[in-house]
Amino acid sequence: MDADDAVLAAAGDAKAFERLYHRHVARVHSLARRMIGTDLADEITQDVFVRIWEKLGSFRGEAAFGTWLHRVAINVILGRRKQLGIRRERFADGDKAIDKLSSNPKGVETAIDFEAAMEHLPDGAQQVFVLHDVEGFKHGEIAEIMGITSGTSKSQLHRARMILRDYLDR
Amino acid sequence: MNDQWTDRLSNYLDGELNVAERAELEEHLSSCAECSAVLEQLRQVVARAQSLENRAPDSDLWSGVAERIGAAAAVADLDEHRQRKQERLGQRRYSISLPQLVAASVALMVLSGGSAWVVSKAGGAAGEGAMPTATNGTALVSEAPADLATSYDAAVVQLELILKESRSQLDTATVRIIEENLSIIDRAIAQAQRALAMDPASIYLQEHLAATKRQKLEFLRQAALMAGAVS
Numbered sequence: 001m002d003a004d005d006a007v008l009a010a011a012g013d014a015k016a017f018e019r020l021y022h023r024h025v026a027r028v029h030s031l032a033r034r035m036i037g038t039d040l041a042d043e044i045t046q047d048v049f050v051r052i053w054e055k056l057g058s059f060r061g062e063a064a065f066g067t068w069l070h071r072v073a074i075n076v077i078l079g080r081r082k083q084l085g086i087r088r089e090r091f092a093d094g095d096k097a098i099d100k101l102s103s104n105p106k107g108v109e110t111a112i113d114f115e116a117a118m119e120h121l122p123d124g125a126q127q128v129f130v131l132h133d134v135e136g137f138k139h140g141e142i143a144e145i146m147g148i149t150s151g152t153s154k155s156q157l158h159r160a161r162m163i164l165r166d167y168l169d170r
Numbered sequence: 171m172n173d174q175w176t177d178r179l180s181n182y183l184d185g186e187l188n189v190a191e192r193a194e195l196e197e198h199l200s201s202c203a204e205c206s207a208v209l210e211q212l213r214q215v216v217a218r219a220q221s222l223e224n225r226a227p228d229s230d231l232w233s234g235v236a237e238r239i240g241a242a243a244a245v246a247d248l249d250e251h252r253q254r255k256q257e258r259l260g261q262r263r264y265s266i267s268l269p270q271l272v273a274a275s276v277a278l279m280v281l282s283g284g285s286a287w288v289v290s291k292a293g294g295a296a297g298e299g300a301m302p303t304a305t306n307g308t309a310l311v312s313e314a315p316a317d318l319a320t321s322y323d324a325a326v327v328q329l330e331l332i333l334k335e336s337r338s339q340l341d342t343a344t345v346r347i348i349e350e351n352l353s354i355i356d357r358a359i360a361q362a363q364r365a366l367a368m369d370p371a372s373i374y375l376q377e378h379l380a381a382t383k384r385q386k387l388e389f390l391r392q393a394a395l396m397a398g399a400v401s
Contacts (some may be wrong), residue, residue, distance in 0.1 A: 161216070
């Protein structure tokens with residue numbers, strides 16, 4: 001279904017592209033929200049789909065359309081993160097930032113609570129955590145995507161997990 | 171518990187330690203309740219991350235996307251454009267310019283040449299596994315049903331119909347050249363389909379067929395545009 005609509009959309013069929021949008025928007029928006037924050041998620045989701053529209057002609061079908069779209073989305077999100085240079089303060093004080101969250105009530109933990117905690121992770125650690133533990137990328141892939149070493153990816157992941165472990169333990 | 175051990179816990183969870191490091195850490199874990207507790211907490215964090223579900227945005231973002239890609243004003247509803255076309259019929263006759271025809275013909279010759287090569291390769295080397303093949307069922311075209319129920323085929327049929335009804339707006343020479351070029355594209359599609367039937371898993375052939383179909387759709391759209399049937 002995606003492949004058929006991708007062909008149509010690449011030929012300029014906006015209706016086909018709208019169908020692709022509706023099938024993938026939840027995943028793209030969730031990725032943006034987790035990697036760069038709720039405030040910018042809407043805007044970046046739109047940026048992603050505009051970029052997808054522009055790049056549809058280069059989709060060759062080697063991978064599933066959703067996989068290709070996901071990779072483009074990650075590139076757009078990371079590009080925006082660099083461009084904005086956001087949340088620099090978290091580099092210095094990420095562990096304290098998470099202390100500002102309300103304590104995690106035992107037995108009433110929700111996915112939204114956990115996502116809120118993720119948003120307070122230090123920059124870098126947050127993206128590595130999302131790519132590794134949520135999206136399932138390997139350290140080698142993350143290193144390539146983010147332009148860091150595998151060792152940095154591993155240490156950032158561990159840092160993120162230790163911070164979130166403190167949050168879950170409160 | 172100290173950093174020397176805790177720093178290794180994530181790598182341990184992810185299977186990133188070598189045999190010796192793993193054995194050393196497991197020995198430590200057997201005698202350190204604190205590190206074992208941290209390891210369990212890290213497991214919970216990973217499990218929580220893996221169980222997150224995707225959520226759609228609270229507000230509709232499509233309208234913003236549509237505006238930015240120009241879809242709001244684009245040709246999206248062919249029925250609507252057929253209606254507009256009816257209103258314009260009889261106003262004037264159009265000719266496709268010579269450069270446009272040359273460009274289209276060159277593109278089609280390249281296309282059909284590529285198909286011929288594909289067919290010859292499919293008949294020879296494909297059977298020996300020389301073609302790249304899909305491993306995960308992510309075929310671009312083979313997933314699509316072959317009947318006219320597919321949106322691609324429906325769009326092509328509708329555009330062909332529009333063009334047929336609008337041919338009176340084009341001069342005879344233009345109509346002849348359009349038909350010749352469409353015939354070339356159809357042959358290229360048929361060749362690609364035959365090659366794909368011989369090697370259904372070939373990504374290259376799936377991609378080539380998809381590109382050829384896109385070419386036809388775009389050519390039809392351009393021809394209909396020139397005939398004044400769509401805007």
